[in-house]
Amino acid sequence: MAMISFSRRLRRTPYSEGVEAAGVKNYTIYNRMLLPTVFESPVADYRHLKENVQIWDVSVERQIEISGPDAGKLMQLLTPRDLSKIQSDQCYYVPIVDDAGGMLNDPVAIKLGENRWWISIADSDLLYWVKGIALGMKLNVTVHEPDVSPLAVQGPRSADLMARIFGDQVRDIRFFRYKRLSFNGRDMIVARSGYSKQGGFEIYVEGSEFGMPLWNALFEAGQDLNVRAGCPNLIERVEGGLLSYGNDMTLQNTPMECGLGKFCNSPDGVEHIGKEALQQALAQGPNKQIRAISIQGDPVLPNIQPWHLFQNNQPAGLITSAVWSPDFQTNVAIGMVDANFWNEGTELTVSTPDGERTAIVQKEFWA
């Protein structure tokens, strides 16, 4: 165990004051910004998330704003996903790849209008890629990081809490759609989305000065709903098979390897970066792919580097995220498994820091 040395370079957020007052115990660093990982304990946080409602400081989901006449053209160049049907109240999960088809990021694109988009990023400086492409291709756009710090409201009681602040219209927001709703006189993008399987919303708070007032308003309104500060929870995330860029996939992986082939659907004639490489990858089929994997035996400590998978001493892939699940009473894991070993029920050996264990490929994730 070791402490973090804080510095300006590891940016605080508009909610850091509230996060600290709520007793945050651990952080990770994500997009050079503080992201809470534990409040009470991983298991207590998990239990609470599944039964109540939590407020999450996910300011680390930085936005890249693309605006100008070529914004739509650039956005389509950036992703293999067909954007021809996205509406101006819609969010799309979009793989972003380089010219070799390697994953640069797996963000959510938000269409704000014909000539204005946000990209809500995972953990890499995608801003540099988008700016580089825009400049190199001489596109007529401006690209910058606006002062937007998302706040997530997650858990089964999230609609009830949100309705108290934004009105009952929040209940009509469909999954991966958004409405512009007002708080303290400021319109905010409120989307039905979030990095859990428990349901909820993400509020794209534009203007840091609105951060703590909204944080406080949500806590005051939710006292009888047992509202608490929370954060993306490793156990719940792995049970649900929510991938983490940098953990479960890197620049070395194609979308097909990550199980994101269905998002590589741009039709013939629509150009995007990496098209040729992905068509080739699609034609050949991946030779490894992400799988749900259970690890037998007592609870493991979460992995901090990949664990190697074997069968009869033959390499079979990597476990990239692993943790004990109290609800499913097994160690749940995400792994990148070689094609020869990826069928449901395949028994493998995983090498953990505490010795070898049996690992079994699952048909699907747990939740």
Add this chain to the structure above:
Amino acid sequence: MAMISFSRRLRRTPYSEGVEAAGVKNYTIYNRMLLPTVFESPVADYRHLKENVQIWDVSVERQIEISGPDAGKLMQLLTPRDLSKIQSDQCYYVPIVDDAGGMLNDPVAIKLGENRWWISIADSDLLYWVKGIALGMKLNVTVHEPDVSPLAVQGPRSADLMARIFGDQVRDIRFFRYKRLSFNGRDMIVARSGYSKQGGFEIYVEGSEFGMPLWNALFEAGQDLNVRAGCPNLIERVEGGLLSYGNDMTLQNTPMECGLGKFCNSPDGVEHIGKEALQQALAQGPNKQIRAISIQGDPVLPNIQPWHLFQNNQPAGLITSAVWSPDFQTNVAIGMVDANFWNEGTELTVSTPDGERTAIVQKEFWA
């Protein structure tokens, strides 16, 4: 205070085993990788660095390798610094800016040959920028992050220690020059450079498997030199005015504001990204610039966000790094000061979390 949650995403290094065995107490995260910040204590580490020799795991200085027929052309496009005279045994500190002249990174470029360069980066995913520019401009290069993890040997006894491993020829390496020297049969780039003012070397260890053997060899060879594990030291860095990207400068700053105008010397007719913006900035002169600043009174705790500077309630700039210096018996600081207030001796007020203090603009850094 809070703990770090470790994960695969926050990469370990080839030396992490040695760093942990040496009793690392604090880390920061730099380029999504672990960078030690404290072993014994900031002051004990500082004292030892100034008097002995330390081995630093600076794997976080990731390399971007550019190779191919257009490598030199791309490298010159990326920086305002004139590269026409750089030799194939030389390193250059190179500001990298976007088309608006904003700092994207302040790395060291290493010319390996006419068609092969490394860029040893500060804390941002410059790889994404370089790849984006290369692709957008259709340059004939390949760009990737190789398996290179620099190890720094710093302090007044560093040449003595290095000579025991690499031979007396290390003494002939001039500042920001390198030689290819052999360890365990592997040639390594050994440069006279490093992120301290105490003198020393950086070994660009290519191949993670050479990491711990070299680490161990240096420790064994240096026992009588009082060798110790160390890391960039905040006190020593601020005394010496070594800037930190993300702390003392960001994308919002031009090189002129950072005092790096002398590195913007590419002649007329040589194109680079941001040329027009920087020519304009140079013509107008900066309206704020980095200065050494002393803060009066008792020792301050190092800042974790910028502290505002004032004079008679008028904003005068920001303190971006601050810490107590035992050797100079004052709080030493780096700040970005507005033009009206940046002259030597100007008395300002700085607002710290513990109240207001007097801050005085210095002529130069302390060491």
